[in-house]
Amino acid sequence: MTDKFISIEGIAKRYPGAGGxxxxxxxxxxxxxxRGEFACVIGHSGCGKTTVLNILAGLDAPSEGAVIVDGQAISGTSLDRAVIFQSHALLPWRTVLGNVAYAVSSKWRSWDRAKVRAHAQKFIDLVGLSGAEHKRPSELSGGMKQRVGIARALSITPKMMLMDEPFSALDALTRGTLQDEVRRICLETGQTAFMITHDVDEAIYLADKIFLMTNGPGAVLAEVVENPLPRDRGRTDLHRHPLYYALRNHIIDFLVTRSKTFTTERPDHDPRNAPTVQIGKPGLTIASTGEEPRQTWMPGTSPGLSA
Amino acid sequence: MTTPLRLRAGLVSLVLLAAFLGIWHLATRSTAPVTTMSPEYAKLMGLTATQGKSAMPGPLDVGAKLWEHLKRPFYDNGPNDKGLGIQLGYSIARVGAGYLLAVLVAIPLGFLIGMSPLLSKALDPFIQVLKPISPLAWMPLALYTIKDSSVSAIFVIFICSIWPMLLNTVFGVASVRKEWINVARTLEVGTVRRAFTVILPAAAPTILTGMRISIGIAWLVIVAAEMLVGGTGIGYFVWNEWNNLSITNVIIAILLIGIVGMLLDQILARFTRMVTFPE
Structure with a gap:
């Protein structure tokens, strides 16, 4: 954590409840x-994942604490941070090109029409939608709509991408191809990405770092899991990697049991320095305090296990 | 067997029309016995008593009279005898003026109220009280303050067509999807540009629906208003012909009011289709 491109510092979100x-x-x-890191946040519904993302985007403000991006505390939204919405949020009265061009002309207000169109076209081509520029969102399939959402986010050449379960509304096949696209684009452009997901395999495939959050209300960041899989991993042979199941089991165990009990079991948990878990490197596991056998797991002992 | 639905529906419409005209014709045929009376008395009694002819005109009388009107729609023989084209023109002009004024007030105001929860709450009681008032109830107040009957009629049209437009604009603006607003926010789009590029297109179908309701109400109200203020217009024509006991002309006016009202509605329906977007 030497180069802190994004640093969320002690933020909280509180709402006034009943009876004061x-x-x-x-x-x-x-x-x-x-910079250039891909992070996924996993946690149960209600732990505030979406709120964290909205705070990062500047759509919401934290009750306490601050968010620092590239050395500057953020206040409000910014064209440096693009959001890919869960529901794609395309403007239905604009065409594909119109939707992307709207973002482009918002960033470069002095550009003329031709320049805006050419720039937008480049990103429509990038997500593989060439030929569908003049279609309206209602004429597109769910996967194509989300591609437009991705093209729109990328077209403003942001410093980071924020994704709120971008593929959760898609069928498994489309989801797979879009995951490939997003991974390819992020690797090619060196994009920093922050993604919320419920899908453990999606997190394992895409993320360099997985943030595990305990259950809300009063949720905290429990662990940071470093992805041990090689950077050139492929979606189809992911599950053959010797560390895949260890990583997957660790995350699923967390979601099934430890996310509920974490705060009571670990009264000494320091939220400022959440332990970093390095699967397959038992000697380096900071979180290992003895009572957690899964972190002293050795490669090859439980292949084929699935949760 | 496979005649298109439109054709079959058209045929049924024609049959119904023919049946209606036939029954009307039979019902208004001269049937009453002709009584003999002195010619002096007969003049006083009119055609109904002397020739057994119904005072209610039949479809042929109305048709002949309508043809006369259509041949000369724009004649002007002084204040009590003008062509139907002129009378309809006055009414349409009044509706147009009052309606346009209402558009100019209702849509910007609706935008403000829709975008500001404070204004929305603060103005709500006023709107709730003003909305159910019959537009004609404003007439005496308008006549007293404006002192011009024609302008008062325009004011009445203004006041009756403003509410559906205002309420629909407020509703349309306030219920623009949060995610579309968030898109504009993440793109750092300013308030004015956001209003024109996101809120206006998103709320346009709802606004146009309000405008369509308004034009219908305005056309309903203008007839009553012109009956009150008199002088010109299709509403005045109806009342004037009633005083002349020309039921034929009253029926013709009713028919024309219906046709013009339908055309106004169709125009707005076309505009609504233009701004509607499929989701």
Whole structure:
């Protein structure tokens, strides 16, 4: 964590509850990301993942704490941080080209029409939608709509991409191809990406770092799991990697049991320095305090296990 | 067997029309016995008593009279005898003026109220009280303050067509999808550009629906308003012909009011289709 491109510093979100009490969605959340890193957040519904993303996007403000991006505390939205929405959020009265061009002309207001169109076209081609420029969103399939959403986010050449379960509404096949596209584009452009997902395999395939959050209300960041799989991993042979099941089991165990009990079991948990878990490197596992056998797991002992 | 639905529906419409005209014709045929009376008395009694002819005109009388009107729609023989084209023109001009004024007030105001929860809450009681008032109830107040009957009629049209437009604009603007607003926010689009590029297109179908309701109400109200203020217009024509006991002309006016109202509605329906987007 030397190069902190994004640093979330002690943010909390509280809402006034019934009878003067306040409901804390999450609190004292610290996390950081390096430039070019792909991070996924996993946690159950209600732990405030979407709120964290909205705060990063500037659509929402934290009740406490600050978010620092590229050395600057953020206030409000920015064209440096593009959002890919879960529901694609395309403007239905504009064509594919119109939707992307809207973003382009918002970033470069002095550009003339031809320049805006050419720039937008480049990103429509990038996501493989050449030929569908003049279609309206209602004429596109769910996967194509989300491609437009991705093209729109990329077209403003942001410093980072924020994705809120971008593929959860898609069928498995389309989801797979889009995951490939996103991974390819992020690797090619060196994009820093922050993604919320419920899909453990999606996180394992895409992320360099997986943030595990405990259950809300009062959610905290429990662990940062480093992805041990090689950077040139492929979606189809992912599950053959010797460390794949260890990683997957660790995450699923967390979601099934530990996310509920984490805060009571670990009263000494320091949210500012959430332990980093390195699967397959037992000697380096910081979180290993003895009572967690899964972190001292050795490669090859439980292949074929699935959760 | 496979005649298109449109054709079959058209045929049924024609049959129904023919049946209606036939029954009308039979019902208004001269049937009453002709009584003999002194010619002086007969003049006082009119055609109904002397020739057994119904005072209600039949479809042929109306048709002949309508043809006369259509041949000369724009004649002007002084204040009580003008062509139907002129009378309809006055009414359409009044509706147009009052309606356009209402558009100019309702849509910007609706935008403001829709975008500001404070204004929305603060103005709500006023709108709730003003909305159910019959537009004609404003007439005395308008006549007293404006002192011009023609302008008062325009004011009445303004006041009756403003509410559906205002309420629909407020609703349309306030219920623009949050995600579309968020798209504009993440792209750092300013308030004015956001209003024109996101909120206006998103709310346009709802706004146009309000405008369509308004034009219908305005056309309903203009007839009543012109009956009150008199002078010119299709509403005045109806009342004037009633005073002349020319039921034929009253029926012709009713028919024309219906046709013009339908055309106005169709124009707005076409505009609504133009701004509607499929999701």
């Amino acid at each position: 009490a306040t409901t804390t969605i999450f609190e004292n959340l610290w996390l950081s990301m390096a």
